[in-house]
Amino acid sequence: MxxxxxxxxxxxxxxxxxxxxxxxxxxxxxxxxxxxxxxxSPVGRSVLEQIIRNADIAxxxxxxxxxxxxxxxxxxxxxxxxxxxxxxxxxxxxxGVRQGYKEGYLRKSTCHPFTRxxxxxxxxxxxxxxxxxxxxxxxxxxxxxxxxxxxSRVMMLKPADGLEGVKDYVVQRCSESGGNxxxxxxxxxxxxxxxxxxxxxxxxxxxxxxxxxxxxxxLAAAEQEMLERINKLGMGPMGWGGxxxxxxxxxxxxxxxxxxxxxxxxxxxxxxxxxxxxx
Amino acid sequence: xxxxxxxxxxxxxxxxxxxxxxxxxxxxxxxIYTGRDAAHKRMVEALDRGEDLPFDIKGAIIYFVGPAPAxxxxxIGSAGPTTSYRMDxxxxxxxxxxxxxxxGKGGRSQEVIDxxxxxxxxxxxxxxxxxxxxxxxxxxxxVIAYEDLGPEAVRRLEVEDFPVIVVNDIxxxxxxxxxxxxxxxxx
Ligand code: SF4
Numbered sequence: 001m002x003x004x005x006x007x008x009x010x011x012x013x014x015x016x017x018x019x020x021x022x023x024x025x026x027x028x029x030x031x032x033x034x035x036x037x038x039x040x041s042p043v044g045r046s047v048l049e050q051i052i053r054n055a056d057i058a059x060x061x062x063x064x065x066x067x068x069x070x071x072x073x074x075x076x077x078x079x080x081x082x083x084x085x086x087x088x089x090x091x092x093x094x095x096g097v098r099q100g101y102k103e104g105y106l107r108k109s110t111c112h113p114f115t116r117x118x119x120x121x122x123x124x125x126x127x128x129x130x131x132x133x134x135x136x137x138x139x140x141x142x143x144x145x146x147x148x149x150x151x152s153r154v155m156m157l158k159p160a161d162g163l164e165g166v167k168d169y170v171v172q173r174c175s176e177s178g179g180n181x182x183x184x185x186x187x188x189x190x191x192x193x194x195x196x197x198x199x200x201x202x203x204x205x206x207x208x209x210x211x212x213x214x215x216x217x218x219l220a221a222a223e224q225e226m227l228e229r230i231n232k233l234g235m236g237p238m239g240w241g242g243x244x245x246x247x248x249x250x251x252x253x254x255x256x257x258x259x260x261x262x263x264x265x266x267x268x269x270x271x272x273x274x275x276x277x278x279x
Numbered sequence: 280x281x282x283x284x285x286x287x288x289x290x291x292x293x294x295x296x297x298x299x300x301x302x303x304x305x306x307x308x309x310x311i312y313t314g315r316d317a318a319h320k321r322m323v324e325a326l327d328r329g330e331d332l333p334f335d336i337k338g339a340i341i342y343f344v345g346p347a348p349a350x351x352x353x354x355i356g357s358a359g360p361t362t363s364y365r366m367d368x369x370x371x372x373x374x375x376x377x378x379x380x381x382x383g384k385g386g387r388s389q390e391v392i393d394x395x396x397x398x399x400x401x402x403x404x405x406x407x408x409x410x411x412x413x414x415x416x417x418x419x420x421x422v423i424a425y426e427d428l429g430p431e432a433v434r435r436l437e438v439e440d441f442p443v444i445v446v447n448d449i450x451x452x453x454x455x456x457x458x459x460x461x462x463x464x465x466x
Contacts, residue, residue, distance in 0.1 A: 041462060043302065043444065047406055050442075054412035058357075067347040067357040067410040067430075105356055107347040107430050116317050118429040147362045147384070147407060178455055180362045180385035182407035234462030238384065238406060240302075240444065241458020271408040 001083045002135040004279060006092035009084075009137070012277050013096025016141040017072060018104035020275035021064045024055040027210040028186075028247070028272045035184055035237075035244040044242030048184070051237075051270055066182075066271040069106035070143030072097045072125035073203070079134035090127070097125045109146065128200070142207060142274040148181035148267045154199050157261040163218075166191055166263050167226050173265045174230045174246065179239025182269035184247045186210070187230070190264040192254030202266035205250035207274055214251055223249045286440070290338025291379035296401045299445045301454040305403065306440040311340040311382070313434040315361050318425055319369040322433075326372065333424035333433050336373060340380035340403075345430035346420070347410065355420040355436070357410030360384040363402070367391050374400045382443055386455050396451045403443035404454070416441040 029052070036048040058065040074093060086092075101108055101122040108122040132138075153173055157165050170189055177185075190201025213220035226249040236242020247270070256262055287295055289309035299305065312334050314322065322332055343363055347356030363383030370381060371394035379400055384407035387395075395402060405413060419437035426432050446454040 041458070043458070046304075050406050050409050050412055054406075054409040057411040057415070061350075061411070063350060063353070063411050063414070064347045064357040065411060066408045067345060067359050068361070069347060105348045105350045107345065107356070109345075109430070116320075116431075118431070120429070145408075150362065178386050179404070179407070180364065182384065232464040232466075234459045234464065235455075236458060236462055238404060239386070239455050239458070240404065240446070241454070241460075241462045243462055269408050 001081055003083050003085050004137055005086040006084050006089050007086055008279055009089065009092045009139070010096040010099070012139055012279060013074070013093055013141065014100040014103070016139065016275045016277060017097060017100025017106065017143070020141050020143050020273045021069050021104065021106050022062045023059050023275070024065055025272065025274060028270070029055055031210045031247045032184070032270065035247060039237065039242050039244045041236050041242035043240050044237040044244065047237035047240065064106055065273065066145060067107055068109060068145040068147065069101065070145050070273070071110060072122060073142045073144050074125050074127045075130070075140040076127060077130045077132050077138040079136045080131050081135035082137055093125065093127060094123045097123055137279045138276060139279070140207060140274060140276040145269055145271060148185060148269040151177040151181040152202070152264070152266045154195060154262065154264045156195065157263050159259070159261050161261060163222060165261070167222060167229070169263055170226050170249065170265050171229045174267070175233050177267060178235060181267045182271065183235065183239055183245045184237055184270050185245065186247050186268040186272050187226070187249045188266040188268065189249060189251040190266070191251070191262065192256040193262060194257070195262055197254065198262035198264035199266065201252040201254060202264035205252040206266060206268045206272065208250050210248050219251045219253060223251045289340055291340065292338060293399050296379055296399050296449050299401050299448050300450070301445050301448050301452040301457060303445040305443050305445065307340065307438055307443060308440060309438065311342050311436050311438055311441070313344050313346070313436060314341050315343050315345050315431050316365055317428050317431040318433050319366050321425055323369050323372055334435065337377035338379050340382060341373070341378060342436065343381065343383035346434070349420070353414065355414050355417050358414045358417060359410035360405040360407055363387055370394065374398045386453070387447060392447050392451060392453065395447050396449055399449045401445055401449060402447035404446040405443050413441070
């Protein structure tokens, strides 16, 4: 057993909240540069240039890439040989979010669903726990903006719809989303499991580094085909017309029930933020 | 700045918006007001009660934004647009009262587009997710109403060459539709 004090978790999460919001991951940054070379529309190219400049400013001045600093989505991979000491783990995570969003000048975006009163400290975060072998704790934070999350859906397709049905649904979802999710976007597709599992797979797909296709060749081919079909729609950066609407499609799959074909589409904006640390 | 930008200063007049067409790049100067979901709801409720709006709506521009908190030394934190369709139920009412411009991202409803034609109002797009860059064009920020709403409070912003593009003009054109038509590849 290895003891980990929960205060370390608070510190780590506080720093991750800030860093994730200031520093656009390198793979995303490079993908935007590539997009700039490929984009045919002059308006689209100017959008991409400004998005890249924005990431530079955020990094250099340590300010938020986007004013929507997201709901803090946190993946906790906890080694089964870890014993947490020094307090309540969940509360330690919440405290890290509170401190990170306050001290980092990040926008607090959680509110009561009906009165819309702002909670004030960006809690609660969404926490996904996973128990894994080993004695380490891996923490990944992915702040998720509302604009792109609102364009995401879970669709319970019929088994007869098959892979073609999944591809059509994903392309249609992008087509209907237009400029709303701040394109160029990254499209996470989760197929399998139950209703909520498919959504989780789609969310996890967004964490995969850009430029790394699914190792399964059939799924990788489907990713490529969907990406091409989405970009051929002509919506382009910010939906103002152009050739790059999506930077990538990431497809994750698991077995599902014999009666179902759950298909989730989780869209992420170009501010595809995530940061991780291992304690 | 590039020459293909049109410079405009608020408050906007009918003549200002008449010359704008979709795809035009515009640099805004002067004062603009912020408002998003909760502020729009309150403004329309105020009108229902026969009360005044927190600012003079005639010729005004509303920016759909909920900025991040300002770091010391900055007038405002990151301040990019939020998705506009959520303001669709409220916008026509404000347009009828003389609102001349809105800034947001994403498409608008037919009702909003129709109101833009009828009352001469323009919907501008700003680059979503470019909040740090856009904040550089904001020189001053002051909360003027609904402070309890936090990031959703109504702010008066002084802007200098704030970059936007015309997405819906007063002639009923729509950049999202036209742009897409131009670049769509049919197999
Ligand atoms: S969708 Fe993303 S980039 Fe756009 S405003 Fe929301 S968080 Fe920012």
